[in-house]
Amino acid sequence: MSYFRPNIEAMEGYTPGEQPEDPSVIKLNTNENPYPPSPAVMKAVAGVQAEQLRRYPHPQGNLFRDAAAKIFGVKRENIICGNGMDDILNMTVRAFSGPEAALVYPVPTYTLYGVLATIEASIVKEVPFPPDFSLPIEGLVNARGRVTYLANPNSPTGTFVPAEQIGKLADALEGVLCIDEAYVDFARENCLELARTRPNVLVMRTLSKGYSLAGLRFGFAIGHENLIRGLMKVKDSYNVDAIAIAAATAAIQDQAYFEQTRQKVISERKRLSAALDRLGLRCLPSESNFLLAACGQPTARELYASLKARRILVRYFDYPGLNDKLRITVGTPEQNDALVAALTDLCRR
Ligand SMILES: Cc1ncc(COP(=O)(O)O)c(C=O)c1O
Numbered sequence: 001m002s003y004f005r006p007n008i009e010a011m012e013g014y015t016p017g018e019q020p021e022d023p024s025v026i027k028l029n030t031n032e033n034p035y036p037p038s039p040a041v042m043k044a045v046a047g048v049q050a051e052q053l054r055r056y057p058h059p060q061g062n063l064f065r066d067a068a069a070k071i072f073g074v075k076r077e078n079i080i081c082g083n084g085m086d087d088i089l090n091m092t093v094r095a096f097s098g099p100e101a102a103l104v105y106p107v108p109t110y111t112l113y114g115v116l117a118t119i120e121a122s123i124v125k126e127v128p129f130p131p132d133f134s135l136p137i138e139g140l141v142n143a144r145g146r147v148t149y150l151a152n153p154n155s156p157t158g159t160f161v162p163a164e165q166i167g168k169l170a171d172a173l174e175g176v177l178c179i180d181e182a183y184v185d186f187a188r189e190n191c192l193e194l195a196r197t198r199p200n201v202l203v204m205r206t207l208s209k210g211y212s213l214a215g216l217r218f219g220f221a222i223g224h225e226n227l228i229r230g231l232m233k234v235k236d237s238y239n240v241d242a243i244a245i246a247a248a249t250a251a252i253q254d255q256a257y258f259e260q261t262r263q264k265v266i267s268e269r270k271r272l273s274a275a276l277d278r279l280g281l282r283c284l285p286s287e288s289n290f291l292l293a294a295c296g297q298p299t300a301r302e303l304y305a306s307l308k309a310r311r312i313l314v315r316y317f318d319y320p321g322l323n324d325k326l327r328i329t330v331g332t333p334e335q336n337d338a339l340v341a342a343l344t345d346l347c348r349r
Contacts, residue, residue: 005121007118007119007121008119011115011118011119012115013115014111014112014115015111016030017029017030017315018030018313020313022311024311025311025312025313026311026312026313026331026335026338026339027313027329028290028312028313028314028328028329028330028331028335028339029313029314029315029327029329030214030315030329031155031183031209031288031289031290031329032208032209032212032214032329033209033210033211033212033214033261033265033289034265034329034330034331034332034335035212035261035264035265035332036212037211037212037213037216037247037251038211038212038250038251038254038257038258039257040250040251040253040254040257041213041247041250041251041254043250044246044247044249044250045243045246045247047246048242048243048246052242052243052246053242053243055242056238057238057240057241057242057245058245059237059238060080060081060232061081061240061244061245061248062076063245063246063249064079064081064218064220064240064245064248064249064252065079065080065081065220067249067252067253068220068222068252071252071253071255072192072222073192073196074195074196074222075225077225077228077229078195078196078222078223078224078225078228079220079221079222079228080220080221080228080231080232080235081218081219081220081239081240081245081248082218082219082220082221082235082239082240083217083218083219083236083239083240083241083244084206084208084217084218084219085180085182085204085205085206085208085219086112086219087217087219087235087236087239088204088219088220088221088231089112089113089116089149089178089180089204090116091231091234091235092147092176092178092202092204092221092231093113093116093117093119093120093122093147094120094234095230095231095233095234096146096147096175096176096178097117097120097122097146097147098120098121098122098146099120099121099122100121100122100123101122101123101146101147102122102123102124102125102143102144102145102146103117103120103122103123103124103125103145103146103147103148103149104125104126104127104140104143104144104145104147104148104149105126105127105148105149105150105151106126106127106128106129106135106136106139106140106150106154107126107127107128107129108129108154108156108157108319108321108322109149109151109154109155110151110155110180110182113149114126122146125143125145127139127140127143129154129157129159133154133157133159133161133284134161134165135150135161135165135166135169137165137168137169137172140169140173141169141172141173144174144175145173145175146175146176147175147176147177147178148169148173148175148176148177148178149178149180150166150169150177150178150179150180151179151180151182151183152166152179152180152181152184152187152191153183153184153186153187153286153287153288155182155183155288155290155327156290156292156315156317156322156325156327157284157286157292158183158283158284158285158286158287158288158290158291158292159284159285159286159287160187160188160285160287160288162189163189163190163191163193163194166179166191166194167191167194167198170194170198170200170201171198173200175200176200176201176202176227177198177200177201177202178202178204179191179194179195179201179202179203179204180204181203181204181205182204182205182206182208182209183209183287183288183289183290184205184210185209185210185211185258185262185289186209186210186262186265186266186269186287186288186289187287187288188287190203191203192222195222195223195224196222198224199224199226199227200224200227201223201224202221202222202223202227203221203222203223204219204220204221205219205220205221205222206218206219207219207248207251207252209289210258210261210262210289211248211251211252211258212261213247213248213251216243216244216247216248217244218240218244218247218248265289265330268330268331268332268333268336269286269289269291269330271333271336272291272328272330272336272339272340273286273291275336275340276291276293276328276340276343279340279343279344279347280296280347281293281294281295281326281343281347282294289329289330290327290328290329290330291327291328291330292325292326292327292328293325293326293327293328294324294325295324295325295326298346298347298349299324300316300323300324300325300326301316301318301323303326303343303346304316304326306342306346307339307342307343307346310342312338312339312342314326314327314328314329314339315327315328315329
């Protein structure tokens, strides 16, 4: 006898990337930013008063909403805050899908979508990306989702679909289109204009990647007032804490620091991709802060294990279509050099 609902009993939970306890490990496995957050963030955290912790935080995180509204050219009513983007994803799945409703996304992609859908007992419809990872518009529209998810740039591929294509998809869909822009800070364009102009588009962002705040847990979504109003009903009452609101507001306001960090990651991505290519590890064109490198001999699994033994962590996915590749986060120049040196040695043997 199980105490759980049958779908919970039957499902596998989400498997997060490894978080090693040893801080000296070169950690290129979960797409964190290799640079620290803005000094303004640390100042804001230090400035949090005891009184702010004694009280409940603002239920909607309005300090952040107002700061972000200014930066993204929308109103406070167009923004909802979350305890990381995962919290936003959870809200959207609960709000838009539900038992018997179709939830659609192209694959391969972020595996959490399927996990959250299974918890809600939604009908999951996975539409394969074509080999060039262009947008399978027809397949996605024909799947007739109550809600459709699209990570752009996608993970774990790092590939990118132009906003104009996504606009066509949004217009053809009957349901909501949730665009996961976790990695958009490293891409050439974004879909904010679609969120500003379409009633069925929600753009979801995180401060975990471009703003170096994965440990803080802060994400947000931008969309039509109606979408945001509905999501507010579903969220936890105080889903972002007082420290997170203060830190996230400081981070989003320091756009000069953000721009600097982002450029450093983009230029290292180019350098690392070229170095991996020279080793015969071909990378897909990436607009994110990671690369998906195809391996031959040694195999991806062997390289993952050998790198781990040398205290370098990268991500290996044991799934069909991905188990011959490694997903490698772009690190600092020193980290990337250490990775390339280790790979050069391993590939030569
Ligand atoms: C595609 C994608 N979406 C969302 C997230 C979740 O971001 P957060 O750290 O804000 O929960 C991640 C995290 O790695 C991701 O890869």
